Amino acid sequence: MRIALLEDEHEQAQNVQSILSERGHHCDSFPTGQAFLSAVLHRSYELLILDWQIPDMTGLDVLRTVRAQLNWPIPVVFLTQRDSESDIVAALDAGADDYLAKPPRAAELGARINALARRSNPDAEKEILNYGPFEINTQQRTISLHGEELTLTDKDFDLTLFLFQNQGRLLTREMLLERVWGLARDINTRTVDTHMSRLRRRLGLNPENGFRIKTIYQRGYRLEAMKGPDAVPDSIHTDQAANE
Incomplete structure (x- = not known):
């Protein structure tokens, strides 16, 4: 699966990329919302992972832009240090499909991504x-x-x-x-x-x-x-x- 990651902290991005790579996924990382959106709106990604607090805009703003401009329901996961109930509700209401707190546990992140992949493309294994x-x-x-x-x-x-x-x-x-x-x-x-x-x-x-x-x-x-x-x-x- 091709995944786009929005994460401005280099070590955090490397950690997530390593987890996903070990599970057979390809993950491109972007440090700003503008760079992320430019890539996502013009390339072929199958799942997005968003941080909330980034330098040029919020992850919530990025999510709203993605939902407004992409004409298909690409799965979106929030991965952030913000874990209050109100933040989780805001992200899900804005169109996120899942929400995880940093730092991610490798097995859990992999399992959640696989679950979203199955739901987003149920025909993938059909003959x-x-x-x-x-x-x-x-x-x-x-x-x-x-x-x-x-x-x-x-x-x-x-x-x-x-x-x-x-x-x-x-x-x-x-x-x-x-x-x-x-x-x-x-x-x-x-x-x-x-x-x-x-x-x-x-x-x-x-x-x-x-x-x-x-x-x-x-x-x-x-x-x-x-x-x-x-x-x-x-x-x-x-x-x-x-x-x-």
């Missing part, structure tokens, strides 16, 4: 994902439309899966390069535009099939459902035979 007329088999790496398997490259599959798993979320070109291609953010983003244009045609992403890829000017792309209940995951199941 079959159905989105309206689209069926994605994550084990066989195939995608079908109205029961007919589509001819796609491996990269087409990775990009399509990432789009559907982040339906409704603005995905910047840099974010897509990082998460789908594994490339640095300073690589030419033309690669993303070319693949996205081709994917629109190959997948039949149009109102008739319930989805469209919307281009967000100078930012990136967003997969949008075009109609009601048929455009969201309507049945997600695991191959039972594999478990027998």
Whole structure:
């Protein structure tokens, strides 16, 4: 899991990063609210950890900005020395998902992060994902439309899966390069535009099939459902035979 940490004390940041790294997570640390927000709003993070007292603004202000500007419910954990009931209530009311006091106990921090990860992405370990007329088999790496398997490259599959798993979320070109291609953010983003244009045609992403890829000017792309209940995951199941 990719995690962004807001922490202005260097030793505290190193401690949290070490705990998370030992559990297989990647954690970037930022000492100010502005640096943190700049990264979070333009990169691909899956969970945020916030300190309350930082030099340029409060963690609560950062949280409110994140909730106002990100169009998906990214999990947020407060990790702070402030542990009064009123502070905890204020953070949770502002949109935090969990609240821990410093210094964190390694096992507890890891367990809470894992619990939030499971709740935020319950489909991560599912084999079959159905989105309206689209069926994605994550084990066989195939995608079908109205029961007919589509001819796609491996990269087409990775990009399509990432789009559907982040339906409704603005995905910047840099974010897509990082998460789908594994490339640095300073690589030419033309690669993303070319693949996205081709994917629109190959997948039949149009109102008739319930989805469209919307281009967000100078930012990136967003997969949008075009109609009601048929455009969201309507049945997600695991191959039972594999478990027998």
